[in-house]
Amino acid sequence: MNSDWPPIISPMLARLGSENDLSKPHYIWEPKLDGTRAIVYKKGERIKILNRRKKWIEHRYPELSGIHRNILADPCILDCEIVVLDKNNKPDFQLLQLREQQEHPLKIELLSKMYPAVIFAFDVLLANEEDMTNKPLRERKQKLSEIVKESERLRLCMYTEDGRRLWESVKAMGLEGVMGKKLESTYQQGKRSEDWIKVKTFKTMDCVILGYTPGEGERKDYFGALAIGAYDREKLIFLGKVGTGFDEETIRYLTSELKKIEVPEKPVEEEPPYEVRWVRPEFVCEVRFLEVTDDLKLRAPVFLRLRRDKSPEECIFETQK
Structure with missing residues (x-):
């Protein structure tokens, strides 16, 4: 990892797959959340959030400032998705867009109470000064479960090895799709890797x-x-x-x-x-x-x-x- 803090990180990306990939062995599968990709940095009591366009966006989400208490590693870098949930507990991208486009402090504060965001963590890149990017995904998932204490604003993204079953569930719920990740894959910053697959419910x-x-x-x-x-x-x-x-x-x-x-x-x-x-x-x-x-x-x-x-x-x- 870069010695400067916080290091500017480009997230690992997935290639587009198909339903034929859902039976691949040695993969785990996650729901593809309809939100904003975010690299979350924790150091002490400070939280920084970087989006894919390399812009700091933590000021737009004041309700997330307290999640440092639920990240039990210091310093720590997580790969996450920011979502706003609707009344049925489903990600609502239109509500998230309201949050994303605001810069006025009073509007930001108001919307943070009306449509609070939730961060779903699905990977860990740094934990207590330990670089996790060269470790296999199975180890990173284990570490993630140890250092994230779930709360109202910070949750762990669920995963399963049964890709077909998850696929049928997300289709029934009207969600965007699923993400498949090879259990032995390392974290390849900024690369669209063959080790990660996204399968969409529509084109x-x-x-x-x-x-x-x-x-x-x-x-x-x-x-x-x-x-x-x-x-x-x-x-x-x-x-x-x-x-x-x-x-x-x-x-x-x-x-x-x-x-x-x-x-x-x-x-x-x-x-x-x-x-x-x-x-x-x-x-x-x-x-x-x-x-x-x-x-x-x-x-x-x-x-x-x-x-x-x-x-x-x-x-x-x-x-x-």
Whole structure:
């Protein structure tokens, strides 16, 4: 580990798998939680939280400041997911988005009471100065269970070796999917490893917002659809447009923000057969779709949400299709 504290850590990532992977031997399986990936640092009574975009976000979650009491190692670094649970105890990403976009101290304080967050810990990278990243996952899970005392705000992510059974459960509950992890895998910082697999209950892709089409009718003052793309061998490619799935707040917000970053030149080689007002590739959105067509377009795309926790460079076409 880096001698500087806190060290900036890029989390280990998973490759996209399929239902065929659910029977792999020597893997454990966790529910894929619909939240924000977070590296949590504890030193003394201090808690720091780093998201995937390398931004410190602990100020947005004042209700999590006391979890140092439930982490029985010092110093300690955990890999976690931050979620906001709905009344049925299911992760609600829309509520989490309200928390993620706030910077005003009074609004942060109010939302922390209305929609308090919970941290689910699933891995440990450092415990009492001991670097855990080169140890196998089975040892890291054992250590995690020893040093995390569960509370209302800090919980351990459940896991099982029965991937098929967990898969059926998450589908029935309407959850996002499952994560499979090889028991002997080390923690490979910043790497999209073959040792970790994500299996989704439906196809989604994180896309870069490249621009927008002008709105018509009731949407004449707003955008009509978003032009979307992803990186393929470090080059942006055009994946089509998505025009459904937006709520009114998102339409207003994106219209305002995208107008601020319009650019004259298109960021992709392809020329769409319709007018697009291009923007700097700064925003990421998650899109649900049926399939990728032969000409590399998303068929029947539906906007799911903005992903403020992800950078455009993470939208890699090959790892998501």
